[in-house]
Amino acid sequence: SLRVSLACSHAKEILHCLKEKYFRELQDLEVDGQKVEMPQSLSWYPEELAWHTNLSRKILRKSPQLEKFHQFLVSETECGNISRQEAVSMIPPLLLDVSPHHKILDMCAAPGSKTAQLIEMLHADMNVPFPKGFVIANDVDNKRCYLLVHQAKRLNSPCIMVVNHDASSIPNLQIDVDGRKEILFYDRILCDVPCSGDGTMRKNIDVWKKWTTQNSLQLHGLQLRIATRGVEQLAEGGRMVYSTCSLNPIENEAVIASLLEKSQGALELADVSSELPGLKRMPGITKWKVMLKDGQWFEEWKDVPSNRQTQIRPTMFPVKDEEKLKAMNLERCLRILPHHQNTGGFFVAVLIKKSPMPWNKRQPKVHQKLPQKTGDTEVTAANSGNGSDCIIEEPRLAENEESKKIQELQNSDAEQKKKEGVCGPPPSKKMKLFGFKEDPFVFLPEDDPLFLPIQ
Template sequence: MGRRARARRQQQQQQQQRGEEDGGRAGGRRGAGWDGGYPEIVKENKLFEHYYQELGIVPDGEWDQFMGALREPLPATLRITGYKSHAKEILHCLKNKYFKELEDLEVDGQKVDVPQPLSWYPEELAWHTNLSRKILRKSPQLEKFHQFLVSETESGNISRQEAVSMIPPLLLNAHPHHKILDMCAAPGSKTTQLIEMLHADMTVPFPEGFVIANDVDNKRCYLLVHQAKRLGSPCIMVVNHDASCIPRLCIDVDGRKETLFYDRILCDVPCSGDGTMRKNIDVWKKWSTLNSLQLHGLQLRIATRGAEQLVPGGRMVYSTCSLNPIEDEAVIAALLEKSEGALELVDVSSELPGLRWMPGLSHWKVMTKDGQWFAEWGDVPHSRHTQIRPTMFPPSDPEKLRAMHLERCLRILPHHQNTGGFFVAVFVKKAAMPWNRRAPKPQGGTGEPRTCVQPSPAEPTAAPQEATGPSEPDPEPGMPDAGVSASPESAESDGARRDGVCGPPPSKKMKVFGFKEDPFVFIPEDDPLFPPIQKFYALDPSFPRMNLLTRTTEGKKRQLYMVSKELRNVLLNNSEKMKVINTGIKVWCRNNSGEEFDCAFRLAQEGIYTLYPFINSRIINVSIEDVKVLLTQENPFFRKLSSETHRQAKEMRGQTRYAAPSCCVAGGGRRPCGPSCPRTNDCTTCA
């Protein structure tokens, strides 16, 4: 017997011996309830129940329903990407094909629940269902339904998203011209909703607005990039910063740098997540009030930084998936008190008809992890001051508390509409924040508006852990210069930067923390790369060629990306202060086999929506029968298509030196197929 065989045999004997010993103690694993899987987590936490019963967040007589809902699995919810031209067709297909087949379906003698629309989501574009993965595998009809959901999710037509997570973007009330900041964006489901709002009008390839999506976790930023890429927008930028001290950005306005202020800010802060107990069952065992006490300061700093960067008249939504007032109303009250009237809570009770919610609390207490209660800051002993802060308590002045209108906050309870727990508050900015209201200081006697100054590279990028005051003061729109001048290091950095190149080589510090990205290089006007592309695709003169960029400063440019002119403005003016992970959309890819012919670049599938309005050649109009062939057959020959389509392809082949018609777009009229095409890397089959 070989050495490995002997070792394997010895291991089996030891395992058998241990099993016999366990069998003598209450039947071993079987006696402990082991049936081949892990023991089920007990959904009980007495401290959790004691805490929320004492705070009274649940209406009288509903406690049992509240706890019963928390112990039930969370229903799956899906959202149809509403801005796309075929959203209505997908909705029609779901309702009249897949959902119809489920009406009389039974699995293991149990009737399957038909998915239902969320009553408060516009145009029936969001649905929830109680179908589990186990049930989905047991019926052919459900298997087809599941495959449909998977394919449409991959193509960006459908998103799996928790119901309550859809609420903040809706209340943000974003429009295509808005500049939007998503402060804590990963994994990106809310970000995709915001992108949809930018592209509400599909006939406009470049909306005036944009979304800057930020997350502090470098790895989660790439998940955010993946989510955003499914929607194919040139108006999205993913950055990697600590939201509590996210840098202020500059933009060029008529030759002068000015501070960028956002029209809409989504502040979905990190939280203890006790509203997610229905899907994250570990929370049952790990829940403690200490989590909320530790997060309160960070949440307040993030919300404060968001308020600083909001334009007067703009709207900011603060949200958590926690039910704890320390993370919710306490943060809202502290921010309102610090703002001294600059911020106001908005009454949004009529904006989502059909949504059931509870008003925010006006009174609450603070409890330590060992169950000790404090009703006001004066009761807290000095030994607890590092754990409990004054901002965790409601304002002591009744008049001030009444003026805050904390009842305008929304608390979503799980048992009311079969959802997770959630909290939302909506702010509108009325004026500059108090620490930004600086006395006017004329600049050279001219009284010109404040201009934006690039910070020194040594500018700190992280706030102290315990600091709860405002971040570095930012100028407000229209405020005069406070006499700040650029540092020599900053001036030298600006002078050394090459025109059109955004993103210098990362420093050693960046490499240590995982940030290492290729630069963003805009294509100059005299670059010989572009004229062949323009001629080959007969691009319209209005095509914004200055918005094309690559990710390399040396060698061949293998991929071309495109951003909107507004994001180009942001990139060119903030390269030293932003850690950009990704931006824009890929529109052309180098085709090595075609370099000796008319054009070395083929169309990228994800950029079709953006490029299509500008392309005046390489277009083949196809019939519905051709579309079916392209979607159901892999690599179909052109002779399998209709005679008219074949004729167009032959004419196109004759216009170039290619042996085949090369890169082209197939469509019926003036609308491309979008990302639902099965051949995502070969646009000759984009139908």
């Protein structure tokens, strides 16, 4: 599939050239005895800017009849006007509903086709040459970060920054707001997590050889940690798209259900049924089983033997409480099946953050004045009822009684937090340090002597 850039000032001219010149030349064309199918526009992509063709790279490169078409695609791709991209991978950026002022985080960005699409959407308004928004593209693999840099160079955009972190423990960034430092929260987050890739079976032969049910069991925890870190950094009212190229519910609905459950109402699944008209989709599922590599099936966590509880986790199972399950609206998730529109398999869920996550809420401070000792007596402050503190003298407590009183204060504090629904943060994975790695970009301060000649 190929996509004409939304940010291209002459996108209509390129589209006209494709339709009226190169696509017409493909009519009644035969290569190696096989008739070439005409490219078809993706009906759900805006303004007919995305097209699907069955022409392989091998045919494009080696066929003399298609040489001019191939050269045109290469030249326009190098200057950022056209991008080759899997059709279903265009869906998550579209559902993010990006505007030029949005602050965007792409958590698992490499190789960068979706990142490029996000940058193009920032520049879609030709009346805004330098949008206020930006894209921070992250990937855990240092080498793959260079692919992101390559994508950024094609588009010549100042609104992109590439970072190299483990997405499950990506650090907070601070910004300067009116002279004070504040944590940066993102308006839009794309969370396209690592997955088993079973949705790519039609084009990826390796999946047939290497795929097992164990793949999803091993990835579920990582996917949940990345998604959790994503919603932590999402601004209130912001939108996060979670996506995989897998159709396994353990990597999809199980992650979303677990995230919704521990958010305690801070998140909700957005209803995007009216968006992208023309896209054939299936609703998310609410019932599934968990299978081990040896073929054992489990319907509930309680059925899992103790020696298997390191491979299978409680969050992999569907929610049994019917009221909770109904409130989650898992049917709002999107399942793209390969045979519906000749694409790969894909899963998408759009989450909206309504309030801070429970473990990010500021815990109320308990204002209790500790006893003050004066000689052999102990002085405590108490409220006399008229707004002033009165002093009460009490006999000095023994050491064991004093420690007991402090313990009671701590216990009452803990009980108060429980009542208010404040819970601790989920366990986070520590960022691994792999030794010295060259950064994709080198940032120079404004007073650096090298900066002036470059400028």
